[in-house]
Amino acid sequence: MSKRTEPIPGTSDIFPEESILWQEIETAAQRVFSTYAYGELRTPIMERTDVFLRSIGDETDIVQKEMYTFTDRGGRSLTLRPEGTAGMIRALANRGIAQGEEKRVYYCGPMFRGERPAAGRKRQFHQIGVECVGRQAPEIDGENIAMLMHFLQEIGLRKLRLLLNSRGVAADREIISKALYAWFSQHIDSMCDDCRRRLETNVWRILDCKVDECREIIDRAPSITDLLTPESRDYFQHVCRTLDLLHIEYEIAPRLIRGLDYYVHTVFEVVYEGIGAQNSIAGGGRYEIGLPGLKEPVRGVGFAAGIERLLLSLAQEKKGETKPITVDLYLIALGEKAMQENFELADKLRRQGIRVLMTLESRGLKSQLRSANKSGAHYAVISGDTELEKGVAVCRDLQTSTQEEIPRETLATELIRRCSTP
Numbered sequence: 001m002s003k004r005t006e007p008i009p010g011t012s013d014i015f016p017e018e019s020i021l022w023q024e025i026e027t028a029a030q031r032v033f034s035t036y037a038y039g040e041l042r043t044p045i046m047e048r049t050d051v052f053l054r055s056i057g058d059e060t061d062i063v064q065k066e067m068y069t070f071t072d073r074g075g076r077s078l079t080l081r082p083e084g085t086a087g088m089i090r091a092l093a094n095r096g097i098a099q100g101e102e103k104r105v106y107y108c109g110p111m112f113r114g115e116r117p118a119a120g121r122k123r124q125f126h127q128i129g130v131e132c133v134g135r136q137a138p139e140i141d142g143e144n145i146a147m148l149m150h151f152l153q154e155i156g157l158r159k160l161r162l163l164l165n166s167r168g169v170a171a172d173r174e175i176i177s178k179a180l181y182a183w184f185s186q187h188i189d190s191m192c193d194d195c196r197r198r199l200e201t202n203v204w205r206i207l208d209c210k211v212d213e214c215r216e217i218i219d220r221a222p223s224i225t226d227l228l229t230p231e232s233r234d235y236f237q238h239v240c241r242t243l244d245l246l247h248i249e250y251e252i253a254p255r256l257i258r259g260l261d262y263y264v265h266t267v268f269e270v271v272y273e274g275i276g277a278q279n280s281i282a283g284g285g286r287y288e289i290g291l292p293g294l295k296e297p298v299r300g301v302g303f304a305a306g307i308e309r310l311l312l313s314l315a316q317e318k319k320g321e322t323k324p325i326t327v328d329l330y331l332i333a334l335g336e337k338a339m340q341e342n343f344e345l346a347d348k349l350r351r352q353g354i355r356v357l358m359t360l361e362s363r364g365l366k367s368q369l370r371s372a373n374k375s376g377a378h379y380a381v382i383s384g385d386t387e388l389e390k391g392v393a394v395c396r397d398l399q400t401s402t403q404e405e406i407p408r409e410t411l412a413t414e415l416i417r418r419c420s421t422p
C-alpha cells in the first residue's frame with residue numbers, strides 16, 4: 001500500500017467495524033454519567049495557547065515537548081487541545097460560575113500530543129472525561145472516583161487497579177519540596193538530563209519521570225502522603241473513607257503526582273495490567289486552574305479515560321471484538337419494475353427500523369444472492385416479473401436455504417414481524 005494513503009504516524013482511521021465498539025463505550029459513558037447528573041459539553045479542539053500554558057504547567061512534558069502549537073493567519077498562537085480539562089474550565093468560566101454553584105459536565109473527543117508513537121500511545125487519541133466544577137469536598141472527589149469505576153465496570157473491565165494519592169495544597173508544598181530536593185540532590189548524578197533541570201525548576205516533576213534509572217531512585221524518594229499537613233491528611237482520609245463506604249478497592253501510591261501541574265489534594269489513576277507499558281487507562285484528580293482574565297482560580301475534580309487504551313483492555317478480557325456492519329434483509333430485483341417496487345418496500349421497512357440493503361444496479365440472480373449472503377442478512381427477498389404478476393415475493397432464509405412465497409399485500413408487515421422476532 002502506498003505510504004501516501006496511510007494516516008500520519010500516531011494517528012488512525014477508525015473503520016465502521018471498529019467504530020461500533022467506540023459507540024458502545026461512548027453510550028455507556030453517557031448512560032452512567034447521566035445517572036450522576038452530568039451533561040455533555042462540546043468545546044473547540046483548538047484553543048488559544050495560553051489556556052494550556054497557564055493551567056497544565058510550564059515544566060510538564062505536555063507543555064515542554066508535546067503540544068501542537070501554531071500561529072494562525074491572524075498571528076494568534078493556537079494549540080490543538082492536548083487534554084480536555086483546560087478547555088472545559090475556559091468554557092464554564094466564560095458562562096460564569098456563581099459562588100457556591102456546581103457544574104457537572106462530560107466530554108468525548110480527540111486530543112493531540114506529539115509523543116513518540118507506540119502501542120497505546122498516539123499523537124491523536126480520544127478521551128472520555130468529566131469535570132465537576134465549583135465546589136470542594138472530599139466526598140465530591142470520592143463520588144467522582146466511584147463514577148469512574150462504575151463506568152469502567154459497565155463497559156466490562158474487571159482487572160482494574162485504582163492508585164490513589166494526595167498532592168496536598170500550597171501549605172504542604174514547601175515541606176514536601178524541601179524533602180524531595182534533599183533526596184534527589186543526593187542522587188542527581190545518576191539521573192537523566194530532564195531530571196537535572198527539574199531539580200532546580202520544579203522538583204515535583206521528577207516524580208513523573210518515566211526513565212528506568214530515574215524510576216529506581218524515585219521509588220525510594222520520601223512519601224508525599226507521609227509529609228502532608230494534618231488538614232490535607234484529614235481531607236485525604238475522608239476521600240478514602242468515601243471509597244471504603246462504597247467498597248471500592250484502591251492502593252495508596254505515595255509518589256503519584258500525575259503529569260499535569262494543576263492538581264491539588266486528590267490524584268488517582270486506573271491501571272490495567274497486560275496491555276504493555278502504556279497501562280494507565282484513566283486518570284484524574286482535584287485541581288485549581290487559573291486562566292488568563294480570571295481573578296480567582298476555578299476549582300474542580302475530574303478524570304479522563306483514553307478510548308484506545310480502553311479498547312486494548314477490553315480485547316485482553318476477550319470482550320469488544322470488532323463486528324462487521326450487518327443488515328436484516330437483502331432485497332433482490334430481477335428487472336426494472338421489481339427494482340422500483342423494492343425502493344418503495346425498502347423505504348417503508350427502514351422507517352420501521354429494519355436494516356435493509358438492496359441491489360441498485362441490474363445484475364443476475366446468482367450475483368445478487370452472493371451479495372445477500374455477504375451482507376449478513378437473515379433473509380433475501382426476491383422479486384422478478386413472474387412474482388410481480390403473481391402478486392408475491394420469494395422470501396429466502398439465508399441460514400437454512402429454505403424459501404417460501406409471501407403475498408405482496410402483507411409483505412411489509414410480514415417482513416417487519418420476522419425481523420423483529422429474535
Ligand code: HAM
Binds near residue numbers: 127
Ligand atoms: P492524562 O492522564 O494526561 O489526564 O490523560 C488521561 C488518559 O488519556 C490517560 O490515562 C490515557 O488513557 C489517555 N492518554 C493520554 N495520553 C495518551 C496518548 N498519547 N495516547 C493514547 N492515550 C493517551 C488528563 O488528560 C487530564 N485532563 C484528566 C483530568 C480530567 N484530570 C482532571 N480532570
